[in-house]
Amino acid sequence: MAYPDYWNPRIETMPLDELRAIQNIKLQKQMRYVYERSPFYRRKFDSVGIKPEHIKTVEDLAELPFTTKEELRQSQAECPPLGLHTAADLDRVVRVHSSSGTTGRPVFVGITEYDRQTWIEIVSRLWWTQGTRPNSRMMIGFGMGIFVGGLTMYDGLMNIGAMFIPIGTGASERMLDTMLAFKTDILACTPSYAIYLAEYARNKAGIDPGTLGIKRVQCGAEPGGGVPGVRDRIAADWNAIVTESIGSADVSGIYAAQCDELQGNHFLVPDYVVYEIIDPDTGKVLPIEDGVSGEIVITHIDRECVPLVRYRLRDHMLVATAPCKCGRTGHRLRCVGRTDDMLIVLGVNVFPSAVKDVVSELRPRTTGEIQILLDQPGPKVKPPLQVRVEHGPDVQDLAALKKEVEGVIRGRLVVPAHVELVPAGTLPRFEMKAQLIKKLYE
Numbered sequence: 001m002a003y004p005d006y007w008n009p010r011i012e013t014m015p016l017d018e019l020r021a022i023q024n025i026k027l028q029k030q031m032r033y034v035y036e037r038s039p040f041y042r043r044k045f046d047s048v049g050i051k052p053e054h055i056k057t058v059e060d061l062a063e064l065p066f067t068t069k070e071e072l073r074q075s076q077a078e079c080p081p082l083g084l085h086t087a088a089d090l091d092r093v094v095r096v097h098s099s100s101g102t103t104g105r106p107v108f109v110g111i112t113e114y115d116r117q118t119w120i121e122i123v124s125r126l127w128w129t130q131g132t133r134p135n136s137r138m139m140i141g142f143g144m145g146i147f148v149g150g151l152t153m154y155d156g157l158m159n160i161g162a163m164f165i166p167i168g169t170g171a172s173e174r175m176l177d178t179m180l181a182f183k184t185d186i187l188a189c190t191p192s193y194a195i196y197l198a199e200y201a202r203n204k205a206g207i208d209p210g211t212l213g214i215k216r217v218q219c220g221a222e223p224g225g226g227v228p229g230v231r232d233r234i235a236a237d238w239n240a241i242v243t244e245s246i247g248s249a250d251v252s253g254i255y256a257a258q259c260d261e262l263q264g265n266h267f268l269v270p271d272y273v274v275y276e277i278i279d280p281d282t283g284k285v286l287p288i289e290d291g292v293s294g295e296i297v298i299t300h301i302d303r304e305c306v307p308l309v310r311y312r313l314r315d316h317m318l319v320a321t322a323p324c325k326c327g328r329t330g331h332r333l334r335c336v337g338r339t340d341d342m343l344i345v346l347g348v349n350v351f352p353s354a355v356k357d358v359v360s361e362l363r364p365r366t367t368g369e370i371q372i373l374l375d376q377p378g379p380k381v382k383p384p385l386q387v388r389v390e391h392g393p394d395v396q397d398l399a400a401l402k403k404e405v406e407g408v409i410r411g412r413l414v415v416p417a418h419v420e421l422v423p424a425g426t427l428p429r430f431e432m433k434a435q436l437i438k439k440l441y442e
């Protein structure tokens with residue numbers, strides 16, 4: 001059966017200047033709402049002498065201070081459970097999620113029924129962009145708990161009408177049995193789980209994962225699905241198209257996703273959220289143009305429970321604005337690392353995750369595992385960058401490999417590196433977010 005190309009063609013293909021006009025109208029309304037309903041934001045606006053009516057356009061947002069996760073955490077400690085920044089009564093909250101921070105206590109995020117309905121629309125667009133259709137049969141390897149990915153995804157898939165099989169992680173045998181029984185064609189999970197499950201199928205069940213009939217692997221919840229080296233491996237394992245999406249409970253569950261052109265994640269929520277790109281060091285707003293990179297800052301323009309204004313996500317994004325063949329007008333974002341992890345070598349910004357990405361491309365000569373050694377606190381690092389890299393089990397000429405890895409890091413990331421090769425399995429593995437930096441000074 002032929003389905004349309006877009007879930008919401010009006011918004012997804014709208015020229016950006018038309019969208020901007022809608023965004024500015026919604027922004028004005030949201031600023032008034034936030035000022036009236038959120039003591040946290042009233043205080044923030046007052047601290048710089050700005051009234052909501054001063055904010056007429058997205059560009060005017062630069063007049064306002066940023067909001068940080070630390071402030072939200074503080075606000076919830078001051079006024080539990082949802083905090084002073086919350087703009088809706090607790091009785092109107094229909095669901096609570098928590099945002100997963102890499103550091104510190106998680107922050108709760110509430111949604112009202114109105115918010116839930118907007119999230120359903122948002123997530124429907126995101127799944128559709130990644131190729132989900134009403135006749136899709138989806139195997140879900142995400143948990144359904146307080147983590148924002150699970151239930152939000154469920155709502156969206158029910159709205160599309162796709163088949164939803166929530167197996168979660170930790171039940172790989174059942175996952176494979178169910179895949180065979182239902183002839184599922186989409187696997188949605190973290191990139192690490194897609195790799196793990198393929199190995200499990202091959203080594204434990206004696207099944208080539210590429211023959212299981214999975215046509216698409218939709219990755220999320222951690223970086224990797226958008227990294228060419230990792231993506232190619234998953235695509236080869238499963239004989240499938242691999243896409244990724246980017247989400248955060250602080251924004252709108254999931255907010256950007258890849259189309260089949262695989263050129264970054266389309267920002268698909270322009271009628272609910274606006275974004276700015278800033279220099280993380282100076283806080284200066286950077287003009288959004290093709291190839292710009294910096295930290296993403298979001299402002300809600302249609303949110304009831306927890307509208308945020310100039311919220312720093314601490315994710316460093318590379319933005320593509322050139323038109324995409326799929327016809328969607330939304331800019332494409334690629335997360336290149338966390339602002340908090342950024343290092344500076346000879347004036348060049350380097351993310352540990354980017355080092356891991358380029359080293360991963362040398363598989364199987366490397367295992368893709370790395371560790372960066374710092375002998376003093378960052379972000380400035382005295383060159384060369386010290387990197388431990390695991391070599392693959394069958395490598396004979398270690399000297400040549402060391403040279404090659406150093407060359408690739410210098411060539412791709414423009415920083416000099418000193419590589420120390422260590423045997424496969426030496427470096428620590430992390431179940432959740434990887435710690436790629438070892439601090440020798442602590």
Ligand SMILES: [Zn+2]
Pocket residue numbers: 259260261266324325326327328
């Ligand atoms: Zn596209």
